[in-house]
Amino acid sequence: MSFNTFGHLFRVTTFGESHGVALGCVVDGCPPRIPLTAQDIQAELDRRRPGQSRFTTQRQEPDAVKILSGVFRDEDSGQDVTTGTPIALLIENVDQRSKDYSAIRDKYRPGHAGYTYDVKYGLHDYRGGGRASARETAARVAAGAIARKVVPGLVVRGALVQMGPHRIDRANWDWDEVARNPFFCPDAKAAKFFEDYLDGVRKAGSSIGAVIEIVAEGVPAGLGAPVYAKLDAELAGALMGINAVKGVEIGDGFAAASLSGEDNADEMRVGNDGRPRFLSNHAGGILGGIATGQPVVARFAVKPTSSILAPRKTVTRHGEEADVVTTGRHDPCVGIRAVPVGEAMVACVIADHYLRHRGQVGDSAAWPFSKPKA
Numbered sequence: 140m141s142f143n144t145f146g147h148l149f150r151v152t153t154f155g156e157s158h159g160v161a162l163g164c165v166v167d168g169c170p171p172r173i174p175l176t177a178q179d180i181q182a183e184l185d186r187r188r189p190g191q192s193r194f195t196t197q198r199q200e201p202d203a204v205k206i207l208s209g210v211f212r213d214e215d216s217g218q219d220v221t222t223g224t225p226i227a228l229l230i231e232n233v234d235q236r237s238k239d240y241s242a243i244r245d246k247y248r249p250g251h252a253g254y255t256y257d258v259k260y261g262l263h264d265y266r267g268g269g270r271a272s273a274r275e276t277a278a279r280v281a282a283g284a285i286a287r288k289v290v291p292g293l294v295v296r297g298a299l300v301q302m303g304p305h306r307i308d309r310a311n312w313d314w315d316e317v318a319r320n321p322f323f324c325p326d327a328k329a330a331k332f333f334e335d336y337l338d339g340v341r342k343a344g345s346s347i348g349a350v351i352e353i354v355a356e357g358v359p360a361g362l363g364a365p366v367y368a369k370l371d372a373e374l375a376g377a378l379m380g381i382n383a384v385k386g387v388e389i390g391d392g393f394a395a396a397s398l399s400g401e402d403n404a405d406e407m408r409v410g411n412d413g414r415p416r417f418l419s420n421h422a423g424g425i426l427g428g429i430a431t432g433q434p435v436v437a438r439f440a441v442k443p444t445s446s447i448l449a450p451r452k453t454v455t456r457h458g459e460e461a462d463v464v465t466t467g468r469h470d471p472c473v474g475i476r477a478v479p480v481g482e483a484m485v486a487c488v489i490a491d492h493y494l495r496h497r498g499q500v501g502d503s504a505a506w507p508f509s510k511p512k513a
């Protein structure tokens with residue numbers, strides 16, 4: 140059975156294929172009276188859009204979004220606001236080139252989803268990967284633009300922190316740098332290095348993986364639903380559900396296994412504002428599946444693009460052995476455009492948990508609690 144909806148109260152259903160007429164989503168459960176324009180959504184889509192540098196696929200898709208429903212001009216404020224009804228968003232595909240794929244009509248691309256879709260559904264949409272194509276992630280980014288507005292004060296940012304074996308120098312981290320280079324890289328020096336490095340990969344007809352880090356600030360303490368909808372578990376599921384993602388970490392992630400208890404546990408003090416102040420953030424802003432109020436930090440590993448020019452051994456859908464070479468237009472490092480997609484998934488999960496928390500608990504408990512009378 141297919142499953143194209145995620146979220147519980149902030150619920151997103153996406154539709155569309157790589158070479159279909161259009162793709163899009165329906166966002167159900169968005170609260171009413173939130174200011175929202177197509178430009179708010181377009182700004183996020185423009186960050187994911189293909190063809191913006193030589194380091195991403197040259198498919199030219201404007202990814203122009205249309206809001207079909209769920210937004211209304213409020214006469215009192217003069218603003219376009221959400222109505223509380225389903226918000227339907229449409230993005231037309233305008234630059235499909237199905238003939239690029241005719242040579243692989245019956246052949247599976249190793250590392251792509253052709254074989255598994257075929258063995259499950261008995262159909263092979265060879266044109267750009269059909270529903271398995273990352274064209275679908277445009278709809279996630281559009282939904283994420285709405286999610287960002289649901290939680291007051293929420294800021295979700297992402298950055299590419301590793302390409303192939305090359306990690307950035309975290310001492311050089313500058314969020315402003317992310318918008319200044321084609322890699323979403325916060326380290327200007329590393330970004331310069333990635334230019335030559337990825338040019339080499341691209342010209343060799345190969346591809347390379349990457350690691351992306353997402354940081355969400357302004358996540359209210361208390362979000363998360365133990366024990367089967369822990370915030371970290373749902374973030375991991377959402378990020379793992381992005382095409383080509385093979386691993387997710389929260390906070391120190393796998394590195395926590397090599398730390399001692401003293402090094403790993405985030406010690407606490409009372410801050411000047413009377414709220415708890417953590418002296419470190421190894422936990423990535425989540426304890427017991429519930430947000431601590433610290434920044435929520437997640438990382439995910441993206442595999443190298445499977446569509447490469449080097450000949451690969453494969454089989455056809457008729458059971459013959461074959462070699463396959465994938466031409467067409469592909470990202471040499473899909474991790475780059477995965478940055479806004481990761482941000483969107485994190486924003487959607489946090490918006491969903493914000494509404495679920497409000498539904499069950501309302502305002503969080505007023506910490507600190509008074510001492511019982513002796």
Ligand SMILES: Cc1cc2nc3c(=O)[nH]c(=O)nc-3n(C[C@H](O)[C@H](O)[C@H](O)COP(=O)(O)O)c2cc1C
Nearest residue numbers: 251252271272273382383445446469470473476477
């Ligand atoms: C932003 C983005 C762009 C992608 N572009 C391509 C691409 O150009 N060519 C390709 O073969 N795979 C691309 N992928 C990856 C495939 O969609 C993915 O590997 C495929 O659906 C198989 O799924 P899996 O890798 O999650 O198992 C991209 C992924 C993302 C996140």
